[in-house]
Amino acid sequence: xxxxxxxxxxxxxxxxxxxxxxxxxxxxxxxxxxxxxxxxxxxxxxxxxxxxxxxxxxxxxxxxxxxxxxxxxxxxxxxxxxxxxxxxxxxxxxxxxxxxxxxxxxxxxxxxxxxxxxxxxxxxxxxxxxxxxxxxxxxxxxxxxxxxxxxxxxxxxxxxxxxxxxxxxxxxxxxx
Numbered sequence: 330x331x332x333x334x335x336x337x338x339x340x341x342x343x344x345x346x347x348x349x350x351x352x353x354x355x356x357x358x359x360x361x362x363x364x365x366x367x368x369x370x371x372x373x374x375x376x377x378x379x380x381x382x383x384x385x386x387x388x389x390x391x392x393x394x395x396x397x398x399x400x401x402x403x404x405x406x407x408x409x410x411x412x413x414x415x416x417x418x419x420x421x422x423x424x425x426x427x428x429x430x431x432x433x434x435x436x437x438x439x440x441x442x443x444x445x446x447x448x449x450x451x452x453x454x455x456x457x458x459x460x461x462x463x464x465x466x467x468x469x470x471x472x473x474x475x476x477x478x479x480x481x482x483x484x485x486x487x488x489x490x491x492x493x494x495x496x497x498x499x500x501x502x503x504x505x
Contacts, residue, residue, distance in 0.1 A: 333365040334502035336493055337405035341412020341423030341455070343373050348446045349411040351480040352489070356409060356444075359489035364497050366409075369401050378428035395429050402435040407496035408468070410443040414455035419462075427462045437467035440499035442474035442492060452477075471499045 338356055342349040357366045374394045376382070384391050391399070402408065412423050419427070430436045443459055445452040456475075463470055474495035478488045 333363050334406045334497040334500055335404060336360070336364060336366050336407045336409050336496055337401055338366050338368045339408060339410045339412075339423075339426070340368070340372065341410065341420055341426075343420075343422055347413065348480040349413055352411045352444050352446045352478065352485070353409075355480070355485050356411075356489045356493065359486045359493065361490050361494050361497075363502060364493050366493070367401065367405065369398065371397055371401075372422055372426055375422075375426055375429060378425050380432070383429070383432040398426065398429060399433045399435045402430065402433075402439065405439070406500040406502065407440040407471075408436070408442075409474075409492065409496060410441070410459065411446055412443065412455055412459065414447055414452045417454035418458045419455050424458070424462070427459075427466070430466050431462075434467075436463075438469050440471050440474075440496050441468040442471045442476075442496055444489070444492065445475075445477045446479055447477075448479070449477075469499065471496055474499075 338353045340349050340353050360366045371394055376392050445456055474492045478485050
């Protein structure tokens, strides 16, 4: 029996009760057969990005929380992001997480998508910034898996199941 495809869930919110967290909890419940989701919970523990600490000598030494983030990304077959928009862009803490991925190769060519859980007419700035930064990381953005779904959407579960299936198919998995 093949091992399940792993999708790493990344929240851009530090608030435990945020709608972004609710969407990612729903994604865990909506995972189709053959897909295992893993929620990354280290956002608040990441140090401020400093290029001097991003292994400039190639020694493999990184701050422990950064090494854990990169290991989680490397272990995943795909990434699903749900982040709020703050002041027209990504929250600083989530941009910090992404900054730590630029110097590594773990995210390069990794199928990646996002769910925009913002109210209608909002969240476009975060999406635009996310697309730009993920371009620098070399992530494989799966456009047809980038969707708008709100935490209270009656079709949330079905939408998330489809998003996860699209990501896994791109990663070479076999759902749906």
